[in-house]
């Protein structure tokens with residue numbers, strides 16, 4: 001069964017929410033991070049992950065208190081706003097990693113020679129560039145979804161300046177972004 005995260009997040013404004021693991025109704029979920037593969041099933045940002053069996057990324061997980069205890073997850077209680085704040089921050093971290101990669105991590109990753117230091121990823125490895133661009137577009141789309149949620153609920157998005165800094169950095173690297181104004 002596919003757990004409906006969008007519904008869960010809306011439900012938190014109501015009194016009770018279902019735990020994604022044991023499905024018990026609880027007034028509050030707890031949030032924590034885990035690299036363990038089991039966490040992929042309870043991590044909203046891993047919903048479309050294609051390798052859940054061995055996913056070792058650091059996953060933001062939401063569970064009821066007793067499931068968290070059972071799985072030994074270090075977690076703290078969150079309300080809806082806190083949950084959305086954690087999600088948006090996690091998404092921003094991934095976007096920043098994309099920028100680092102585009103800036104110069106790729107040169108190390110692809111073992112580019114020192115003479116090629118001024119080369120651009122799209123010229124050296126167009127396939128890698130395309131993959132990166134598609135991944136970044138997906139993350140930006142996710143970011144905009146969170147942004148819209150904060151707007152729709154008249155809640156100030158945490159660290160609002162992040163967006164313009166990100167946009168400036170992308171433009172500075174000579175690329176485009178869907179997040180820009």
Ligand SMILES: [Zn+2]
Pocket residue numbers: 019020021022023024063064065066067068
């Ligand atoms: Zn539970």
Ligand SMILES: [Zn+2]
Pocket residue numbers: 040046049050051052055056057
């Ligand atoms: Zn995953």
